[in-house]
Amino acid sequence: MQTAIAFIIIFGSLVFFHELGHFVFAKRAGILVREFAIGFGPKLLGIQKGETLYTIRLLPLGGYVRYAGAEMDTVELVPGYRVALQLNDEDIVTKVILNQNDKQLSDIVFMEVEKADLIHDLWIEGYDEEEQFVRYQVARTAVVVENGQENVIAPFDRQFESKSVGHRFATIFGGPLFNFILAFFIFTAGALFMGVSKNEPILGDTTSDGVAQEVGLQKGDVVTAIDGKKITAWDQMVGMIQESANKEIQMDVIRDNKPMTFTMKVQESVMKQGKEEFRKGVIGVTYGGAMEHGVIQSIKDGGEQTWYWATLIFKMLGKMVTGQFSIDDLSGPVGIYKVTDMVASNGLANLISFAGMLSVNLGIMNLLPIPALDGGRLIFIMIEAVRGKPVDRRKEGMVHFVGIMLLLLLMIAVTWNDIQRFFF
Incomplete structure (x- = not known):
């Protein structure tokens, strides 16, 4: 039940803020918004407020903002x-x-x-x-x-197509933009609530199956050097350990003001991403340094986390282009639900980070130049800006229709893969 609640809150919030971005910029441009919908399919709940109908629909797979001026709207x-x-x-x-x-x-x-x-x-x-x-x-x-x-x-000057290229571009771009903004606030709120690591090279708890506990390292040990190289930061230490899989290292620490030296063979951890395997060294220890609490530090961390996940997702997209990722490696709502279950069991901090990552991911995916997605619509708007006149609406509509059909097929395939992966 907790997983279901967490999934509904996270996924619902991401969709809501995405559509809110479209809605806000549409309103600023003077576009009449017919409907603000969360979900697709039959309407479960609808409230008319002013000129907009706010609805919750049966299939929780996304949402939409319906602008005035569509063919069925006339x-x-x-x-x-x-x-x-x-x-x-x-x-x-x-x-x-x-x-x-x-x-x-x-x-x-x-x-x-x-x-x-x-x-x-x-x-x-x-x-x-x-x-x-x-x-x-x-x-x-x-x-x-x-x-x-x-x-x-809907007088013509209140229809989507009557607005300038700039206003239409901003209205479409507003959805992904709000996902990036939401991610920033999620990461910032998490940092405010839990603090920001001071990046000190201090050991925390050791795992029972890790080499750190085996050789006698303890919580509170301050790492000063690895293989004679001075260590001044936690991420520096982690980087050196990750690059030393299956190698023997010598770690110098200070415990109760006394210098001590431990020799150990770094364990290897293997993680699969698509067709590629990533191997890194681990010793089985958590961060044990101090945490900073402050608005400035939290805002900085929120920006850094948003940027980190954006660049990581772009790298993953690059691997899809080069064939290192396949459809079997993608996840849909079922996969996200299962990952939510695993992440939620590891604590609130991980769940917050996961929600922020999903928000960044949703923003980037919607900006891909794929018909029917925001990125595909932005491409047509940019073409119009360059050539000075819009692409024939019927041709554009056909392209988006084909895109929707292909996306539906992809969603079915991905969902089926998720079901087989997690339930069979």
């Missing part, structure tokens, strides 16, 4: 269509009602539509119940009601 009033109009005191239409029971609308004006423009000039004309020709202006905030559902109309 309301077309064809000639001969009978509608009911609600007018304000200045005879401006504030509500256009479709498919309603006449008996419920006795106080509203009825019209048989001849022509209408609910996008550019905002008017509607036709014939009233006395067959007199009438024309009304439509308010910019007018609502269209169909089958009981209300939607604010």
Whole structure:
């Protein structure tokens, strides 16, 4: 149950902040946002607030922000269509009602539509119940009601495609950007809560199966040298040990103000990443130095951790390009759930670091130039900026549709691999 809660909180937060980035920049650009959704598929919960519908959907595999102006978003009033109009005191239409029971609308004006423009000039004309020709202006905030559902109309200047290249680029880029910002705050909060290592070469607890305990090293020992080379920092010591797998080393320490020397053979740890095996030396000891608590140190650590994970993920992507990684090495929601379970069992510090890493990963993956992802959409916007006119929307839509289908197939394959890896 704890794993499920941790997974829901972490994954839900990453998706929420990603979509919030799109939402915030869309609002700043004046784009009408129809829906802010967490999840896909059938709606489980929906709350209409202002012009936006906020929903939670069945499949927790992501989310989306639906902007005004999409093909399915357009309301077309064809000639001969009978509608009911609600007018304000200045005879401006504030509500256009479709498919309603006449008996419920006795106080509203009825019209048989001849022509209408609910996008550019905002008017509607036709014939009233006395067959007199009438024309009304439509308010910019007018609502269209169909089958009981209300939607604010979307004048062209409030649609996504009407905005400048810069505004559209910022709106799409806002999602990944908020993931990077979230990662920074997660790492910073973790550092504030648990402190930042002072990087002192002081030993902490030793593991029962490690060579450190075997040769007699103890918690609190201060490492001063390895093989005669002076040690001044924990990461320096770790680096030397990792490079000494299966080699014998001599470690000088100070214990209770007395110098001591220990000789040991460094153990080897093997970790697989894709087709490649990484071997490093370990002696079975944790960090035992002091931790700093402070805002400045925590902010610095938050930035360093965000940068570290971003560069590491880019290196992993490079290995995918060169064939060192395959589809069998990728993980989907099932794999992330299992890793969450393992990480959560190792303490809050590891869980916080894992959440920050996932946020960085989500931001970077969405920026990849793949159709249907944010990166693919940004490519089309940049092409438009260079050539001075947009790519044909139908062609772009087809490219994104193909991308969605391929991503769905990839998700199915990755999920199946996860199921086989962890349950069979």
